[in-house]
Amino acid sequence: MEPSNALKRIKPSPTIAVSAKARALKAEGRDVIGLGAGEPDFDTPQNIKDAAIKAINEGKTKYTDPDGIPELKAAVCAKFKRENGLDYIPAQIHVSTGGKPVLYNALAASINEGDEVIIPAPYWVSYPDMVLLCNGTPVCVSTKEENGYRLTASELEAAITPKTKWVIINSPSNPTGAAYSKDDLRALADVLLNHPQVMIMTDDMYEHLMYDGFEFFTIAQVEPKLYDRTLTCNGVSKAYAMTGWRIGYAGGPQWLIKAMGNMASQTTSNPCSISQWAAVEALNGPQDFLEERKAVFKARRDLVVSMLNQATGLNCPTPEGAFYVYPSCAALMGKKTQSGKVLENDEDFVTALLEQEGVAVVHGSAFGLGPAFRISYATDTESLTKACERIQRFCASLT
Ligand SMILES: Cc1ncc(COP(=O)(O)O)c(C=O)c1O
Known part of the structure; x- marks a missing residue:
């Protein structure tokens, strides 16, 4: 065996x-x-823990929709609008058991055998293996230390083929901490506008950890023409110190969000109901x-x-x-x-x-x-x- x-x-x-x-x-x-x-x-901040305790005491302990309770989807829509200037409706939101499953559900719901996924290296360890699990082909593109470990427009252009399904952008990055400025994303967006078959997965998990006044941008915000083929992924794990609660989320095109929901309905089902109520408080509560x-x-x-x-x-x-x-x-x-x-x-x-x-x-x-x-x-x-x-x-x- x-x-x-x-x-x-x-x-x-x-x-x-x-x-x-x-x-x-x-x-x-x-x-x-x-x-x-x-x-x-x-x-985890006390107000978030209290929201979870309240959810338990109120009996919010049953199955929910597989891709998130309406209250959390509404909180995610409000977060995307408030912090990223992005308009999503609840039918464009997927919530899952952490940021990792959100990314995996998206890849599993979209990749056919042989589809290529461009991954700038150094990369977060799970991207290539998730692509391999989905029968896709990871195309790892080495970035350069002198470019701050950021993928350049010419490196992206050279990596795109007719088989490219996705490019993954992770800013700020795990493992380098490198972040893309608005201009860096603009240059990548200009390349992507010429390749309409390529979808963009942004992993914005470290959005709230940027230093020295460096401003966070995500690509759908920088180039609205890419909005229809971008999955903007995020989660509460790092910003709100909630790694053990297992809540991640994404906003994207409805066809993909629906497919990701189908995937969740036959695999994980809903993320923990109590954690979802805690995440509502994380996103809607005090941010100071x-x-x-x-x-x-x-x-x-x-x-x-x-x-x-x-x-x-x-x-x-x-x-x-x-x-x-x-x-x-x-x-x-x-x-x-x-x-x-x-x-x-x-x-x-x-x-x-x-x-x-x-x-x-x-x-x-x-x-x-x-x-x-x-x-x-x-x-x-x-x-x-x-x-x-x-x-x-x-x-x-x-x-
Ligand atoms: C870049 C990046 N994306 C996603 C994740 C996954 O986050 P979660 O713990 O919510 O699954 C991590 C966690 O280490 C990460 O570093």
């Missing part, structure tokens, strides 16, 4: 694997600082804490970037958003660790760092572009400082 061919095409999420390895070392009594997890260390949390994340980003750039052989660009940095360790390839291991790639680098100094980070090749590694700075300042000191010591120890 063996898994299906579709399952054999994919691998377990490497970011989850790093967290598991760090946990296992901790269980053995090692002093490990885990910087692998992609979730805010803040708690977002600014406060953003200021904390910005201070951590500045600390980490500065300390990593003081480490021998690392080069860490300053990202515009999210809670990740993506330093290059190219200058350290070929160096030897204290135990005599020659570092041939970024996986060797992160393995040796974990073994020698007890700092868990994720290798860049897992995100499709190395030699580099990803640090999640969604953790307290003391741990970050200690981890960066250890990284500095590790880099200095290489010969």
Whole structure:
């Protein structure tokens, strides 16, 4: 007996694997600082928890429509209008059990065998494997460090073929934190206007985590002519510290939203009714804490970037958003660790760092572009400082 061919095409999420390895070392009594997890260390705000408790007490504990309660769809429409200037009606909204299933439902509902999906690299680890699960072909396009890891118009143009079904744009990005400006999106939109068969999936999960006054834009807002073929995806996981509640959402063309709803009706059914009521409160309730949390994340980003750039052989660009940095360790390839291991790639680098100094980070090749590694700075300042000191010591120890 063996898994299906579709399952054999994919691998377990490497970011989850790093967290598991760090946990296992901790269980053995090692002093490990885990910087692998992609979730805010803040708690879910109290008003959101209260809304969930109220939903339980009011008996809102039954099946709902598979793609979301009307109240949440209305809150999502209001959010898209308020924050992104986008007009959607409830029939254009899909709600699912997290941002990840929203993306998967969209791909599963639209991809035919051999359809290509353009994915700028470095990419969030799940995109290529989700495409493979749907019998599609991921077309990973390497971006350049000197372009801030953003896909350029000419790189996009060169990747499009008659088989291209989707291009995925993730801004701010996991893993690099890079964000697209209005002008960057304008340039991509100009290319896409010439290719009417290509749909655009934007993953705006980190919208509320942008620093230094960098303004967030999403492509359907920048070029309204692309609205009919754009799926604007978002969720409450990162902005509202609700990763465990499992609510994501998207706005898009009605034919696709209907197909995604069909998909959900035969697979997950509705996302948790209680979480949906909590998400209504997240989107409709007070938003001022977002600014406060953003200021904390910005201070951590500045600390980490500065300390990593003081480490021998690392080069860490300053990202515009999210809670990740993506330093290059190219200058350290070929160096030897204290135990005599020659570092041939970024996986060797992160393995040796974990073994020698007890700092868990994720290798860049897992995100499709190395030699580099990803640090999640969604953790307290003391741990970050200690981890960066250890990284500095590790880099200095290489010969
Ligand atoms: C870019 C990106 N998109 C989507 C998701 C998925 O979010 P959720 O936890 O809501 O499924 C993540 C989570 O790490 C992410 O980084």
